[in-house]
Amino acid sequence: MLNWNDPIAEFKPQPESDKSTTTEADPSAADIKIPSRPNTNANLEISKTTLENQQPVRVEDKRIINGGGDINQLAPFKYPWAWNFFLNANKNHWTPLDINMTKDIQDYHHKLTVEEKHVYENVLAYLTTSDILAMRNVGLAVMEKMTSPELQIYQARQVYEEALHTWTYQHCIESIGIDQGEIYNRYRVVPQINQKIQLANNRLNSVLRPDIDLKDPDELDNFVHSYLFFAGVFEGCWFYNGFSPIFALQRRGLMTGTAEQLQYIMRDEVLHCAFGIRVVNEIVKEEQLILDEKRLRIMWDECEAAEIDYANYILQDPILGYNAQDHIEQFRFIANRRAKQLKIEQPFKGAKNKLNWLDEQANMRKEKNFFETRVTEYQTGAALTWE
Numbered sequence: 001m002l003n004w005n006d007p008i009a010e011f012k013p014q015p016e017s018d019k020s021t022t023t024e025a026d027p028s029a030a031d032i033k034i035p036s037r038p039n040t041n042a043n044l045e046i047s048k049t050t051l052e053n054q055q056p057v058r059v060e061d062k063r064i065i066n067g068g069g070d071i072n073q074l075a076p077f078k079y080p081w082a083w084n085f086f087l088n089a090n091k092n093h094w095t096p097l098d099i100n101m102t103k104d105i106q107d108y109h110h111k112l113t114v115e116e117k118h119v120y121e122n123v124l125a126y127l128t129t130s131d132i133l134a135m136r137n138v139g140l141a142v143m144e145k146m147t148s149p150e151l152q153i154y155q156a157r158q159v160y161e162e163a164l165h166t167w168t169y170q171h172c173i174e175s176i177g178i179d180q181g182e183i184y185n186r187y188r189v190v191p192q193i194n195q196k197i198q199l200a201n202n203r204l205n206s207v208l209r210p211d212i213d214l215k216d217p218d219e220l221d222n223f224v225h226s227y228l229f230f231a232g233v234f235e236g237c238w239f240y241n242g243f244s245p246i247f248a249l250q251r252r253g254l255m256t257g258t259a260e261q262l263q264y265i266m267r268d269e270v271l272h273c274a275f276g277i278r279v280v281n282e283i284v285k286e287e288q289l290i291l292d293e294k295r296l297r298i299m300w301d302e303c304e305a306a307e308i309d310y311a312n313y314i315l316q317d318p319i320l321g322y323n324a325q326d327h328i329e330q331f332r333f334i335a336n337r338r339a340k341q342l343k344i345e346q347p348f349k350g351a352k353n354k355l356n357w358l359d360e361q362a363n364m365r366k367e368k369n370f371f372e373t374r375v376t377e378y379q380t381g382a383a384l385t386w387e
Contacts, residue, residue: 062079064282065146065147066287072149073149074150077150079150080150082148082151083154085154089161092267096171096261099260101175101258103257104175105177108120108176113319115319118316119249119319119322120255121183121186122193123242123245123246125183126187126196127165127169127239128166128187129184129187129193129197130234132162133197133204134162136208137200138155138159138230139155142155142227145214151279158272168262168264168265171261172257195309195310196307199306207226220289221289224280224289227283228291228299231277232276232277232338232342233300233303233338235273235276236277236338238303238307240269241331241334243265244322244330244355245322246259246262247259247262248321248322252320252321274341277338281343296344300335304348307331308328311331326355330353332347332348336349
């Protein structure tokens with residue numbers, strides 16, 4: 001039976017002395033004094049008076065930020081699209097324990113070249129920290145500033161998914177037997193990984209403050225630019241490019257368990273990116289903002305420079321079917337897509353789609369039926385779209 005005081009008690013091994021049950025009354029029970037209930041009639045009268053003056057929540061009072069509606073009342077919806085994001089997110093439900101890593105263990109220890117191990121390990125080293133940063137951004141810096149519950153509800157799911165992704169990378173590292181402490185510490189000692197993390201940290205810290213006031217135009221401008229970075233670049237570009245080297249191995253039949261898990265993560269990230277971009281566009285419209293073109297140009301240049309350094313580090317020696325030049329050009333191509341979605345100027349005119357196999361490789365059209373261990377058509381999750 002579930003113990004409400006210790007809900008995991010039934011999963012704990014009990015010592016032999018605790019396994020016997022007794023029906024004897026606790027002799028100390030008679031000494032327990034139950035306090036009398038206070039008279040709440042006065043409080044009820046005050047509450048009734050307050051309730052009589054309450055007005056129904058009006059849709060027009062709702063806003064994404066700085067709204068005047070009741071944050072605890074979900075409907076009527078002003079942003080039904082946000083609720084639909086939540087419903088769709090719940091269709092992609094999985095855990096890393098569902099994926100068999102046996103082949104990856106064999107591949108890593110007996111098939112991968114030194115160059116391929118370097119790529120694999122450093123991709124994981126980057127991703128392990130990145131998803132924690134994404135989780136903190138949404139859960140601590142963004143979600144509390146939303147003043148419509150339909151947005152907060154999807155973002156609560158997003159926080160869970162970022163934690164799930166972190167578990168996934170940990171599962172891969174642990175399954176293969178890589179030194180966990182060393183991999184997790186790389187972002188602190190490898191400059192090319194640290195640079196990307198610090199760019200994100202700086203933006204997160206600029207909005208992760210208790211005194212922030214989004215009614216102040218400067219604070220609002222900084223918040224929107226920070227959210228744009230996380231949605232459009234951090235998740236919208238860097239995560240996509242972060243998965244690509246593993247998908248390149250998967251194309252050759254290597255590290256397929258890891259790649260399958262990244263395909264599940266990719267489905268989540270498609271929604272994260274699209275939702276964040278939609279929120280930014282809605283805030284710009286509601287608050288009648290004009291995004292700073294110079295500030296955006298600096299952002300793109302910084303992020304491109306960081307991606308170039310990162311690509312030249314993880315792919316200092318190219319692997320079969322994948323190299324640093326293609327990785328960098330793909331970043332520019334995806335950045336243009338994100339800019340188009342954000343309705344801002346494309347930063348890298350003429351960038352080419354160097355990984356024309358990626359859309360199909362990353363798009364999981366089938367799913368394992370984990371209960372029957374057979375492949376079935378995936379019915380509930382939407383196919384990936386890169387637009």
